[in-house]
Amino acid sequence: MNSANDHPIIVLGAGMSGLAAASLLSQSGCSPLVLDKARGVGGRMSRRRTEWGPIDHGASFFQARHPLFQKQVDAWLQQGLVFSWSRGFSDESGHRRESGVPCYACSEGMNAVLKDLARGLAIHTRQKVQRVCVVQDQWQLETEGGETYRTDALLMTAPVPQSLELLNQGKVSLDDSHRSALASIDYEPCLALMVVTSQKSPLPEDGGLWLSGEPLSWIADQSRKTGSENAISRLVLHAGPDFSRTHWDEDPEKVTEEILKAADPWLAGERLSVQYHRWRYKTPLKVFPEPCLKAHAKPALFLAGDGFQRSGVEGAYLSGRAAAQALLS
Ligand SMILES: Cc1cc2nc3c(=O)[nH]c(=O)nc-3n(C[C@H](O)[C@H](O)[C@H](O)COP(=O)(O)OP(=O)(O)OC[C@H]3O[C@@H](n4cnc5c(N)ncnc54)[C@H](O)[C@@H]3O)c2cc1C
Numbered sequence: 001m002n003s004a005n006d007h008p009i010i011v012l013g014a015g016m017s018g019l020a021a022a023s024l025l026s027q028s029g030c031s032p033l034v035l036d037k038a039r040g041v042g043g044r045m046s047r048r049r050t051e052w053g054p055i056d057h058g059a060s061f062f063q064a065r066h067p068l069f070q071k072q073v074d075a076w077l078q079q080g081l082v083f084s085w086s087r088g089f090s091d092e093s094g095h096r097r098e099s100g101v102p103c104y105a106c107s108e109g110m111n112a113v114l115k116d117l118a119r120g121l122a123i124h125t126r127q128k129v130q131r132v133c134v135v136q137d138q139w140q141l142e143t144e145g146g147e148t149y150r151t152d153a154l155l156m157t158a159p160v161p162q163s164l165e166l167l168n169q170g171k172v173s174l175d176d177s178h179r180s181a182l183a184s185i186d187y188e189p190c191l192a193l194m195v196v197t198s199q200k201s202p203l204p205e206d207g208g209l210w211l212s213g214e215p216l217s218w219i220a221d222q223s224r225k226t227g228s229e230n231a232i233s234r235l236v237l238h239a240g241p242d243f244s245r246t247h248w249d250e251d252p253e254k255v256t257e258e259i260l261k262a263a264d265p266w267l268a269g270e271r272l273s274v275q276y277h278r279w280r281y282k283t284p285l286k287v288f289p290e291p292c293l294k295a296h297a298k299p300a301l302f303l304a305g306d307g308f309q310r311s312g313v314e315g316a317y318l319s320g321r322a323a324a325q326a327l328l329s
Contacts (some may be wrong), residue, residue: 005149007033009327010141012129012166013157015043016313017305019117020320021155021327026121028328034121035141035149037128041118042111044281044306045313048194050273053222055194055234056110057277060208060220061085061103062313068321069314073104081112085225089208097210107226132156133170139299140170153300155323157316159281160185160288160307174295181288185307188241189248190217190282193259194234199269201233215243215262232272237263241282252276283312292323302327 011022014036022032038046044058064070076082085105088098106112128144132154139154156163160182167174174182203209207224211217222234237259239247247255256276260267284307292304304323309315 005147006138007031007149007151009033009153009155010035010139010149010151011155011157012036012132012141012163013043013305014038014041014114014118014123014125015157015305016045016114016117016316017320017323018043018155018157019114019121020317021157021304021324022121022320023117024321024324025327028324030328031122032155033149033151034118034123035127035129035143036123036125037144039125040111041114041123041125043114044279045110045114047109047111048275048277050194050196050234050275052196052230052232052272053228053234054109055196055222055236056105056220056225057192057194057236057275058279059110059313060218060225060236061105062110063099063101063103063311064314065101065311066314066318069317072317076106076113076116077104079116081108081116082106086206086208089206089210090204091210092212103208105225129166131169132166133172134299137299139301151299153302153327155302155304155327157303157305157320157323159187159305160284160303161187161281163303163305172296172301178293178295182293182303184286185288186285187281187307188283188285189244190241190279191239191244191247191255191259192277192279193237193256193263194273194275194277195237195260195263195267195271196273197233197235197267197269197271198231199233200231201235201266201268203233203266209266212240214240215258216240219263219266233268235263235267244278248278287315291319292326294326300327
C-alpha cells in the first residue's frame with residue numbers, strides 16, 4: 001500500500017460543503033485531505049476566465065439566514081472578501097423581488113470565500129475519483145489517473161447522484177431506506193452562457209435581472225456587480241430548467257444561438273466573447289431530511305452538500321459543518 005496516500009480523513013469535493021467541513025475538521029485538530037477533480041477549489045461557485053476578466057458562471061450571490069452562516073459571512077465582510085451586492089433584483093416588469101436579507105457577492109469572484117476556507121488545508125486537485133469501495137476495513141478511492149487513496153473516514157460532498165454513482169461503482173452496500181432517499185434527490189440542470197459585450201448592457205443599475213424562467217431565468221453583469229468603471233459588460237446568462245433539459249444534448253452552437261436570441265434585448269454592442277457551460281446539477285429539487293447522512297459506520301462514511309440542506313450556498317456550508325461535527329463526535 002502507498003502510505004503517502006493513506007489519510008485519517010478524506011473529504012471528497014472542494015466546493016462550499018467540502019471546504020466548510022474540512023476547515024472545521026482542521027480547526028479541531030484533524031488533518032483532512034481534500035480531493036477534487038477540478039483544477040481549483042470552487043465547485044458550483046467557480047468562475048470562468050475571459051480575456052476581459054472573470055465571470056461567476058455558477059452561483060452569482062448567496063444569502064445568510066442561519067446565525068452560523070451569518071457569523072461566517074460577517075467575518076468575510078470584515079476581511080473585505082464579501083460585500084452586500086443588493087437586497088434583491090428586479091424582474092422584466094420592473095417588479096423588485098426582495099426577500100428581506102442581503103444578496104452577498106465576492107469582489108474577487110465567488111470562489112474567493114472558498115480560497116479563504118481552503119487556507120492551510122491539504123488539497124489534491126485534478127483527482128477525479130471514479131470508484132469508492134471498502135478494502136480491509138478502509139475506504140479506497142481510485143482516481144481516473146490511477147492514484148489510490150485510503151482512509152478510515154470518508155466525507156463525500158459531490159451532488160448526490162454523483163456520490164451514489166461512485167459508491168455503486170465500488171459495490172458499497174447502503175441501508176435500503178438511505179439508498180432510496182438518496183436516489184430520489186434530483187437536481188435542476190442549467191445551461192449557461194458567459195458573454196462579453198463591448199457596451200454597457202441595458203440591465204437594471206445593480207446588474208442583476210430575474211427573467212420569466214424559460215427560456216432564461218437570470219442575467220447578471222459581473223462588471224456592474226463588482227463596480228468596474230469599464231463600459232464592457234461581462235454577462236452570465238442562465239437558461240431555465242425546462243429549456244436546459246430539452247436542449248441538453250443539442251449542438252452547443254445551436255443552443256448558444258437560441259440563448260443569445262432570447263437575451264438580445266439585454267445585449268448591447270459587439271459580442272467580444274461567448275462561452276458555453278452545462279451545469280448538470282444546479283440546485284436540488286428536494287433535499288435529504290437531515291443536514292448530512294452517516295451512511296456507513298465502520299469505516300465511517302458521511303454524505304453532505306446542498307442535497308442535504310435547502311438554500312444553495314448557505315445550505316452547502318451548513319451541511320458541511322454538520323457532517324464535520326458528526327465526524328468529530
Ligand atoms: C448555475 C448555478 C447558479 C446558482 N446560483 C446560486 C445562487 O445564486 N445562490 C445560491 O445560494 N446558490 C446558487 N447555486 C447553487 C450553489 O452553487 C450550490 O448549492 C453550492 O455551491 C453547492 O456546494 P456543494 O459543496 O454542495 O457542491 P459543489 O459546489 O458541486 O462541490 C462538489 C465538488 O465535488 C467535486 N467532485 C464531484 N465529483 C467528483 C469526483 N468524482 N472526483 C473528485 N471530485 C469530484 C466537484 O468538482 C465539486 O468541486 C447555483 C448553482 C448553479 C450551478
